[in-house]
Amino acid sequence: xxxxxxxxxxxxxxxxxxxxxxxxxxxxxxxxxxxxxxxxxxxxxxxxxxxxxxxxxxxxxxxxxxxxxxxxxxxxxxxxxxxxxxxxxxxxxxxxxxxxxxxxxxxxxxxxxxxxxxxxxxxxxxxxxxxxxxxxxxxxxxxxxxxxxxxxxxxxxxxxxxxxxxxxxxxxxxxxxxxxxxxxxxxxxxxxxxxxxxxxxxxxxxxxxxxxxxxxxxxxxxxxxxxxxxxxxxxxxxxxxxxxxxxxxxxxxxxxxxxxxxxxxxxxxxxxxxxxxxxxxxxxxxxxxxxxxxxxxxxxxxxxxxxxxxxxxxxxxxxxxxxxxxxxxxxxxxxxxxxxxxxxxxxxxxxxxxxxxxxxxxxxxxxxxxxxxxxxxxxxxxxxxxxxxxxxxxxxxxxxxxxxxxxxxxxxxxxxxxxxxxxxxxxxxxxxxxxxxxxxxxxxxxxxxxxxxxxxxxxxxxxxxxxxxxxxxxxxxxxxxxxxxxxxxxxxxxxxxxxxxxxxxxxxxxxxxxxxxxxxxxxxxxx
Amino acid sequence: xxxxxxxxxxxxxxxxxxxxxxxxxxxxxxxxxxxxxxxxxxxxxxxxxxxxxxxxxxxxxxxxxxxxxxxxxxxxxxxxxxxxxxxxxxxxxxxxxxxxxxxxxxxxxxxxxxxxxxxxxxxxxxxxxxxxxxxxxxxxxxxxxxxxxxxxxxxxxxxxxxxxxxxxxxxxxxxxxxxxxxxxxx
Numbered sequence: 001x002x003x004x005x006x007x008x009x010x011x012x013x014x015x016x017x018x019x020x021x022x023x024x025x026x027x028x029x030x031x032x033x034x035x036x037x038x039x040x041x042x043x044x045x046x047x048x049x050x051x052x053x054x055x056x057x058x059x060x061x062x063x064x065x066x067x068x069x070x071x072x073x074x075x076x077x078x079x080x081x082x083x084x085x086x087x088x089x090x091x092x093x094x095x096x097x098x099x100x101x102x103x104x105x106x107x108x109x110x111x112x113x114x115x116x117x118x119x120x121x122x123x124x125x126x127x128x129x130x131x132x133x134x135x136x137x138x139x140x141x142x143x144x145x146x147x148x149x150x151x152x153x154x155x156x157x158x159x160x161x162x163x164x165x166x167x168x169x170x171x172x173x174x175x176x177x178x179x180x181x182x183x184x185x186x187x188x189x190x191x192x193x194x195x196x197x198x199x200x201x202x203x204x205x206x207x208x209x210x211x212x213x214x215x216x217x218x219x220x221x222x223x224x225x226x227x228x229x230x231x232x233x234x235x236x237x238x239x240x241x242x243x244x245x246x247x248x249x250x251x252x253x254x255x256x257x258x259x260x261x262x263x264x265x266x267x268x269x270x271x272x273x274x275x276x277x278x279x280x281x282x283x284x285x286x287x288x289x290x291x292x293x294x295x296x297x298x299x300x301x302x303x304x305x306x307x308x309x310x311x312x313x314x315x316x317x318x319x320x321x322x323x324x325x326x327x328x329x330x331x332x333x334x335x336x337x338x339x340x341x342x343x344x345x346x347x348x349x350x351x352x353x354x355x356x357x358x359x360x361x362x363x364x365x366x367x368x369x370x371x372x373x374x375x376x377x378x379x380x381x382x383x384x385x386x387x388x389x390x391x392x393x394x395x396x397x398x399x400x401x402x403x404x405x406x407x408x409x410x411x412x413x414x415x416x417x418x419x420x421x422x423x424x425x426x427x428x429x430x431x432x433x434x435x436x437x438x439x440x441x442x443x444x445x446x447x448x449x450x451x452x453x454x455x456x457x458x459x460x461x462x463x464x465x466x467x468x469x470x471x472x473x474x475x476x477x478x479x480x481x482x483x484x485x486x487x488x489x490x491x492x493x494x495x496x497x498x499x500x501x502x503x504x505x506x507x508x509x510x511x512x513x514x515x516x517x518x519x520x521x522x523x524x525x526x527x
Numbered sequence: 528x529x530x531x532x533x534x535x536x537x538x539x540x541x542x543x544x545x546x547x548x549x550x551x552x553x554x555x556x557x558x559x560x561x562x563x564x565x566x567x568x569x570x571x572x573x574x575x576x577x578x579x580x581x582x583x584x585x586x587x588x589x590x591x592x593x594x595x596x597x598x599x600x601x602x603x604x605x606x607x608x609x610x611x612x613x614x615x616x617x618x619x620x621x622x623x624x625x626x627x628x629x630x631x632x633x634x635x636x637x638x639x640x641x642x643x644x645x646x647x648x649x650x651x652x653x654x655x656x657x658x659x660x661x662x663x664x665x666x667x668x669x670x671x672x673x674x675x676x677x678x679x680x681x682x683x684x685x686x687x688x689x690x691x692x693x694x695x696x697x698x699x700x701x702x703x704x705x706x707x708x709x710x711x712x713x
Contacts, residue, residue, distance in 0.1 A: 181536050185536050215549075215553070216554035223555070249557050
């Protein structure tokens, strides 16, 4: 199989292709597009990270130092939008592009041109989002949730954000259609659905979530747009509308969205844990069913984001129990990961460290989620830093840690070189320590009643905020080390073998490292 | 990839694209669904369910409210739409007045209320009134203006009729001194 793949790489060299920028503009190769997605998401990660640094710098001490309150609100809003839609989602689409065809034995994604288009749509969308900072009235400042009436009243920055969301939505819908078609139609002979690697499975389910809810979100922001400019009153009480309606429509999209962000990470971690435990994944079928259950349940729990906006007790109880129900499939996953490690021959390379950090911290985020699911508790905690701590434990320690795990795990396959293991481990420990320094103390701030999205705070919160800000600066700077490790790995390093990790399983490790430009032109036969 | 798309892929992409295209109107369908569901279940009436009807209305008693309207040296026609209403103390009532500017230019006026008998004034609570702010009417404009009020339950028993009288004074410009002078004149 290796010989076949190599042979194709030689005969389809880069000779008859456009070079330079045009190569990247016109490429339909899944590896090129995956690489662009990954670099794009890292760039957005830095942009969104700079906004987070700005927020933490303002919160370093009480009082207003750096930012006007309006700017502060713009920073929190754009930080959220950019990290969710610009950094995390494209990062996992990048992983999907690179890995899914190689994992299922396909030559490429099903629709090459569509794939190219879904990447290049991201560029105008991100430009729109970032330039909204410089228009009169500034960037949107209603929070990433874009709640009316504020989002109806804001300046033209809001319109730019709405168009950006439209374009990002189209991009991710096209990407998802491509991924679903690839997984369903292009699997190698013998690769049955229940033999799919977990990463492909979680992405298949994620892609279905995306095509189901991104159009709803596009509809919600379109309603905002027509409320703003074309005289409709979907969300304005003066015309018979209801601002609470937006929250229902938004969270009907928003709750599945948080699983869109985390499910591919579950897939990565499942594969990494299995590889470094040198054991097959424990409870593969239950993992698949648990992922599907999480995805289905995600459509029925949106109200837990809205306990305090006015809801009868019956509704609150329903959403409370339905939300707690999600802990069951999530618990199945966590116990399966732990059981996979049980009596395994464990080694602790960087991908494994990030996966273990993921399990530990994501479980903590899950528990604070259960706390928030309880209506009477949530009424106290709504919009406090406890919520901020909770979702950063799931988004950063969940999605970002699993993305790092995946990046370190597959870097040898992408570059043909082993990365610097020592630096990788340093990157992990710095990230782990500074992450907890940043966000763990925010639980205490929230319990003590510090509200989120406010640029100033009462004096008694000063100590914890100082700790949190120092942690955030450390966390931000540590990510430059990751950039250095990746560049160093691209430039050189010990030669990576085809099977870079001795416990790794899957078709991608049958291919040489670095993976040739064209792979699996002749599909492998899976036993 | 070759330019030709495999039929099975074509079939799937059409279905998936149709599905996501259908989900866009589903977002819009949530709007009427929300209204229907809220009306059907009463879920949106969070502050009303289980709350007894306004118990502050004294149904045993009726008070007659008469309306009177005057203009003081102004080119406006000013009249109440209804000459009188009968109210229960504690009830929230809305009435309307109509004003017409007969001059060929914009005129600003300020209405000053007065009550008869005088002691009824402190039991007569206006929640919303055109007299709360100056009214500017363009040349020839006519306008209907609401007054929302409650007569308090502790209105002395001997008062059975209250007359609410408004007088419009012209406000020349927005100069404070002049506005004061107008008010002093009343």
